[in-house]
Amino acid sequence: MKMELSNLQVIQDIRLTDFPTQIKNQFSNKSLKKQLRKERRELGEMQNVLYAHGKYSVLVCIQGMDTSGKDSLIREVFKDFNVRGVNSYSFKKPTEIELQHDFLWRHYKALPARGKYAVFNRSHYENVLISRVKPSIVLNEKIPHINKVEDITPTFWKNRLEQINNFEKTIHQNGCIIFKFFLHISKDEQKNRILRRLNKPSKNWKFSPEDLKDRKLWDEYTAYYEEAINATSKKNAPWYIIPSDNKHHARLMVTRTIKERMQEFTDIQNPTLPEELQNQIEDFKKQLINS
Template sequence: MELQDLKVEGQLKLSDFPTQLDHKFSNKSLKKQLRKERRELGEMQNTLYAHGKYSVLVCIQGMDTSGKDSLIREVFKDFNVRGVISYSFKKPSERELNHDFLWRHYRALPARGKYAVFNRSHYENVLISRVKPEIVLNERIPHINSLKDITPEFWNKRLEQINNFEKTIHENGCIVFKFFLHISKDEQKIRILRRLNKPSKNWKFSPEDLKDRELWDEYTKYYEQAISETSKDYAPWYIIPSDSKHHARLLVAKTIKERVETYTDIQNPSLPQELQDQISYYKEQLKNS
């Protein structure tokens, strides 16, 4: 499978995408390849920072246990800490509920020259909120007074608002990536059992994990609609086979690197000519100081 094959174009059916790819690489080999990719990504980020005109937003979505936390840790490990920040969006605070649903995501957008990684993202507002629409009532939206007011048109409008949000930031220099970490239901069972069997991982388990697992098909349906409606050239979705965490991390790193490389104008800036002409003089000054 080519990286381009991971990109969503048109209507999505998740069952058409594999959760695991056949490949000849061992985990050791995949780790080695990732180290190379992330070093190069780190160097590219330094150039992005020096250039100072673009930013990069990476959104990571997936079912529970799909490997979001560890992927973020491993892919961005070689970045300069000044150049990347990760946000994990939980239940909105009272302050956040006093604004529109995109407000807290706007506030977390990366400055020019930097990366931001969203561990879960604004898409929770058309995923978990759609499976559990009572959440929307907490937003205190005018004319939404009961569950019957939350119509299909409401969700279509919200998807449109997300598209407008992403188009606006893209047109102002933000390179947007959206990754869905695609795992099988069987693999999720294995990972939840691992959390229960390993004392050091117990803290990650919540009974809610099992309740959400029962809603697997419903989540899948809404993921398919949300991704289909919002995978645009300016903000594409990529479906990452994630039954193998090592392979998923490598695919994400390679996808980011290959797309950012197409922005050929991202270059280290040159010194003004008047300063270049004085480099020899400055060197002598330092040698004699």
């Protein structure tokens, strides 16, 4: 599989088992890291123009199974961004205040301002993924007429997916460019990464017994990921399936995907000074030199 957007973007219903978790290539990890440095510098320069232009914002959602490399990918891909132009959010268990609002409220609050990026490490999709696997979580939301797990019907999940589509449609129509990445790893690779966490004392803190419990639910998570991706991959908010057994390759693919799609927005340009000020630039220079 060539590393092209057409191969990564979900444009029709998919099965995750049909997608590779690793793409064979002729590049060493050292070469992949070198390519990433070049691509992310260019993306960083594009972000500066986006910031100056000030009319679009960019939302990047990163999803994936445990150990799929979300944290390190965010760190490496956005390393060359101006810190004023990007914010990263990691959505954990909702707080009491967040539970007093609808499930999208805390995500609305974290949306990027015009000219900025926001990166969601996990996202609003957790509400149709982990909540789907463990529906008792929904009871904490205190939704009218949802008093027990049996009240959570297939229609409830269908409506929630539609609410997500409406949310993304609204922010897109108001100038937010949306990227959604699923970091696709194999079950064997997950096992290897968990073992590394256990074998390396400096990484022990990343391990939780809950990881092993969730691993037993692999097939359920996969089924609900497929359902969510198929229901919400739209032209205005596409999903991209990123083979992620090789972290270096995954980071490069995400960077290139963002860069290539952002290049389609040819109206994003550095603003120019009003003509009357441009005509005075030489005068301004002289004033500074003589000051």
